[in-house]
Amino acid sequence: MPRRRCSLPPLVCTLAALSLPLLLAAEPRAKSCSEVRRLYAAKGFSQSEAPSHEISGDHLKVCSQAYTCCTQEMEERYSQLSKHDFRNAVVELSNHLQTMFSSRYKKFDEFFKELLENAEKSLNDMFVRTYGRLYMQNSELFKDLFVELKRYYVGGNVNLEEMLNDFWARLLERMFRLVNPQYHFTDEYLECVSKYTEQLKPFGDVPRKLKLQVTRAFVAARTFAQGLAVARDVISKVSAVNPTPQGTQALLKMMYCPHCRGLTSVKPCYNYCFNVMRGCLANQGDLDAEWNIFMGSMLLVAERLEGPFNIESVMDPIDVKISDAIMNMQENSMQVSQKVFQGCGQPKTLAQGRTARSVSEGGFSARFRPYNPEERPTTAAGTSLDRLVTDVKEKLKQAKKFWSSLPGNICSDEKISVGTGNENECWNGSAKSRYDFAVTGNGLASQVNNPEVEVDITKPDMVIRRQIMVLRVMTNKLKNAYSGNDVDFIDVKRAAGRRAAAAVSSSSAPRSSSSTRLKLLGAPTRVIKK
Numbered sequence: 432m433p434r435r436r437c438s439l440p441p442l443v444c445t446l447a448a449l450s451l452p453l454l455l456a457a458e459p460r461a462k463s464c465s466e467v468r469r470l471y472a473a474k475g476f477s478q479s480e481a482p483s484h485e486i487s488g489d490h491l492k493v494c495s496q497a498y499t500c501c502t503q504e505m506e507e508r509y510s511q512l513s514k515h516d517f518r519n520a521v522v523e524l525s526n527h528l529q530t531m532f533s534s535r536y537k538k539f540d541e542f543f544k545e546l547l548e549n550a551e552k553s554l555n556d557m558f559v560r561t562y563g564r565l566y567m568q569n570s571e572l573f574k575d576l577f578v579e580l581k582r583y584y585v586g587g588n589v590n591l592e593e594m595l596n597d598f599w600a601r602l603l604e605r606m607f608r609l610v611n612p613q614y615h616f617t618d619e620y621l622e623c624v625s626k627y628t629e630q631l632k633p634f635g636d637v638p639r640k641l642k643l644q645v646t647r648a649f650v651a652a653r654t655f656a657q658g659l660a661v662a663r664d665v666i667s668k669v670s671a672v673n674p675t676p677q678g679t680q681a682l683l684k685m686m687y688c689p690h691c692r693g694l695t696s697v698k699p700c701y702n703y704c705f706n707v708m709r710g711c712l713a714n715q716g717d718l719d720a721e722w723n724i725f726m727g728s729m730l731l732v733a734e735r736l737e738g739p740f741n742i743e744s745v746m747d748p749i750d751v752k753i754s755d756a757i758m759n760m761q762e763n764s765m766q767v768s769q770k771v772f773q774g775c776g777q778p779k780t781l782a783q784g785r786t787a788r789s790v791s792e793g794g795f796s797a798r799f800r801p802y803n804p805e806e807r808p809t810t811a812a813g814t815s816l817d818r819l820v821t822d823v824k825e826k827l828k829q830a831k832k833f834w835s836s837l838p839g840n841i842c843s844d845e846k847i848s849v850g851t852g853n854e855n856e857c858w859n860g861s862a863k864s865r866y867d868f869a870v871t872g873n874g875l876a877s878q879v880n881n882p883e884v885e886v887d888i889t890k891p892d893m894v895i896r897r898q899i900m901v902l903r904v905m906t907n908k909l910k911n912a913y914s915g916n917d918v919d920f921i922d923v924k925r926a927a928g929r930r931a932a933a934a935v936s937s938s939s940a941p942r943s944s945s946s947t948r949l950k951l952l953g954a955p956t957r958v959i960k961k
Contacts, residue, residue: 490503558570646917700866
């Protein structure tokens, strides 16, 4: 077959023949996507979904539409994966803090409950040895005291001051019969006697001091334990993040769009990552101010627990304090009785042969002996309050600014970004180059200028707003506890319901008759405990 001749002028034909190899060499050759395919398959996806060489990116919605190693399906999968990675990063950091609060709450709760059990057992053992049968016949008076203390601690609607006043009034009624065995006292007369508890101070200054100590210690203990539980629950709710569509796009662009460009080993620039995280965690950032105030209030109450509101130092010697009060009543029984007779009238004398058993007839001449340290546990739950508080104070200090630090802590993870070094060899959202935008501020309002995430600052996350209110309420309770004021943890509706039920109950229940009143306690010599 004859060779076709060039129809152009000879010079042009010669130049064309010489330049043809150069033009063929300059034609771009599609880059291999083998590394992208390998990593894509490592994420659990089918390698067959990824192209072997770069293709046109016209189909991509978020990543660059230049030549790409990603199909539309891959981009969608990477979008879901970026949300998953983001959530995991938040949960991983939050879980550590949540677990800390959960474990410390469990330890404090266990300690406080066991402390009460130990105190009740110690009082019971001491009084059984000293008062014998007469104590056992009246032991429900003291059992009721501890029942109410326990109920208060676990959140019951108990007014500590009223409960303690009632305890001393009931004890006075029984002791008054004891020191005046020759008289007959009606229920109405004993009601009158109880009204003189505050005025006559038959138990000395013990009731006033113990009421102050118990109220402050129990308020602080209950509030502090509740604060640990609130911190745990707030973290659980707030760490369950669900990025907005705009946030998801920003996460995809930062985490996996570099893969589509074949830049599988290039990580996001630190400041670029910071802006994306600040945008995605904008609402969590708003929690930080109230969280820090809350942590500060927890620390203040912790210091109270170490000092004047130490429940361990109040409950450990409570048996001795009550015994001292009983001793004081015996020593001043004549003066107390005379003043009561003046105010309530002279009671009727019992017929001969029916005189109630007196102290001397009771046979309680034995003295209390000092306890050996080995006989009584000095700690509850295998530890002491001081050790628990010292430990948790350090944790509370570390927990401050957790939410404002969260974006930076996520980006500091080498699996997420390059960190603060090598800012020229990182992914800036469009290429492997330096990131030039400034880091935006913390919180929702600051995101109006976020260059990476479009955030609607007019629509705050309502779950987080509710948690801000929870922290605010708890902080107020902690401030009250720090001042020694009683704190009510009962939900308003539940409290109203209980008050209504109590009102119905009290209007229909008569006062216990004299036949149900128990015999009176004997009175020991004064207790000294080492």
